[in-house]
Amino acid sequence: MSITGDAGTHDARRPALSAAQRVVVKIGSALVVDPDRAAPRTDWLASVADDVAALRAAGTEVVLVSSGAIALARHSLGLTRPALRLQEKQAAAAVGQIRLAQAWSAVLSERGLTAAQLLLTPDDTEDRRRYLNARATLDTLLGLGCVPVINENDTIATAEIRFGDNDRLAARVAQMINADQLILLSDIDGLYTADPRVDPDARHLPTINAITPEIDAMGGAPPPGYSSGGMRTKLLAARIATNSGCAMAIALGKREHPLAALRDGARCTWFLPGTDSRSARKRWIAGGLTPSGNLTIDNGAIRALNEGGSLLPVGVKAVQGEFNRGDLVRVLSQDGSEIGRGLCSYSAEDARRIAGKRSDEFESILGWQGRDELIHRDDLILD
Numbered sequence: 001m002s003i004t005g006d007a008g009t010h011d012a013r014r015p016a017l018s019a020a021q022r023v024v025v026k027i028g029s030a031l032v033v034d035p036d037r038a039a040p041r042t043d044w045l046a047s048v049a050d051d052v053a054a055l056r057a058a059g060t061e062v063v064l065v066s067s068g069a070i071a072l073a074r075h076s077l078g079l080t081r082p083a084l085r086l087q088e089k090q091a092a093a094a095v096g097q098i099r100l101a102q103a104w105s106a107v108l109s110e111r112g113l114t115a116a117q118l119l120l121t122p123d124d125t126e127d128r129r130r131y132l133n134a135r136a137t138l139d140t141l142l143g144l145g146c147v148p149v150i151n152e153n154d155t156i157a158t159a160e161i162r163f164g165d166n167d168r169l170a171a172r173v174a175q176m177i178n179a180d181q182l183i184l185l186s187d188i189d190g191l192y193t194a195d196p197r198v199d200p201d202a203r204h205l206p207t208i209n210a211i212t213p214e215i216d217a218m219g220g221a222p223p224p225g226y227s228s229g230g231m232r233t234k235l236l237a238a239r240i241a242t243n244s245g246c247a248m249a250i251a252l253g254k255r256e257h258p259l260a261a262l263r264d265g266a267r268c269t270w271f272l273p274g275t276d277s278r279s280a281r282k283r284w285i286a287g288g289l290t291p292s293g294n295l296t297i298d299n300g301a302i303r304a305l306n307e308g309g310s311l312l313p314v315g316v317k318a319v320q321g322e323f324n325r326g327d328l329v330r331v332l333s334q335d336g337s338e339i340g341r342g343l344c345s346y347s348a349e350d351a352r353r354i355a356g357k358r359s360d361e362f363e364s365i366l367g368w369q370g371r372d373e374l375i376h377r378d379d380l381i382l383d
């Protein structure tokens with residue numbers, strides 16, 4: 001059994017929100033939208049914005065993944081049936097997303113924070129080139145002190161290329177930006193042994209070490225009403241996050257200041273990351289791919305890689321092959337032996353132009369300021 005019992009709330013392995021460097025917070029429709037008015041729950045959003053400001057002031061970067069676009073617009077469009085057709089959801093999302101972004105932007109800017117909207121589809125997180133692009137944008141936004149507010153791009157996503165739930169989208173985002181924690185704010189304070197709406201004897205589980213078939217079976221059926229996730233998609237999200245080295249919590253969002261409550265020890269369920277998960281992510285990045293080029297690097301660059309750094313163009317002596325941004329390449333020493341493999345942030349053509357150059361020269365060479373690294377540390381596997 002991979003469950004820690006109630007004493008697990010004092011388990012030293014449970015992460016502390018105050019220790020997170022980068023956290024993704026997923027907020028479900030039921031928290032964002034007041035069903036009676038079909039309008040944003042502004043006071044509650046303001047209390048979350050207070051929490052985000054406090055986290056940022058303490059040095060934690062925060063990304064919000066917010067649902068609610070469809071729920072905010074469906075009533076005003078007369079779409080009141082519980083189950084909508086895909087085109088109706090897309091139309092409602094097109095109208096509601098503006099309201100959703102406006103609501104977040106207002107409460108964050110009142111606290112001196114700048115909201116930045118990103119609308120993603122699975123392509124943006126699964127296709128390696130788009131993945132690198134989305135990640136670079138998110139890194140830049142966080143570096144500029146912004147609070148990214150992400151939702152699925154429901155308006156253009158078709159049934160086959162849709163996450164359909166923001167639990168998994170949030171987990172992919174956490175994986176993409178190497179977040180150390182993913183917090184799913186929900187209408188419930190964690191995972192129970194069964195759905196407590198159905199089984200009054202269901203028991204709360206504070207810590208999950210591994211997602212076994214027994215845990216999966218607790219997911220149950222999709223919920224009624226407007227939420228698309230339920231516990232099932234939260235467990236799928238937990239698998240993605242913990243396999244990428246990111247701890248995940250399911251915590252109660254219904255109260256005001258839900259992140260402050262979590263920081264101060266409110267009851268929740270933590271899913272602990274696997275010990276081997278960082279390397280598992282790297283295996284995922286490189287798994288099964290054939291390298292399409294070689295980067296030959298100097299001894300200084302080899303030293304930097306061995307000390308845990310990224311590969312910078314200044315240490316690259318030669319670029320062979322034809323590859324696109326995001327493709328896998330071999331990293332070779334000057335005697336031709338393979339040192340490792342990684343995903344290159346530049347095409348072969350651009351890599352040749354900036355090989356041997358410092359990052360402050362990139363803009364004048366390329367006409368645009370690209371990333372500093374040719375291969376980011378997280379995208380590199382050393383032999």
Ligand SMILES: Nc1ncnc2c1ncn2[C@@H]1O[C@H](COP(=O)(O)OP(=O)(O)O)[C@@H](O)[C@H]1O
Nearest residue numbers: 028186187191192194195218220227229230231
């Ligand atoms: N084993 C379980 N433990 C806890 N909640 C469960 C479980 N199985 C099903 N649920 C249901 O999942 C709901 C949370 O999912 P959902 O309504 O989709 O939340 P959100 O809108 O936050 O994504 C809970 O209110 C609960 O009724």
Ligand SMILES: N[C@@H](CCC(=O)OP(=O)(O)O)C(=O)O
Nearest residue numbers: 029068069070165166228229
């Ligand atoms: N992207 C959709 C929400 C999808 C979703 O996961 O909703 P929920 O289960 O309430 O978190 C929207 O903004 O309406």
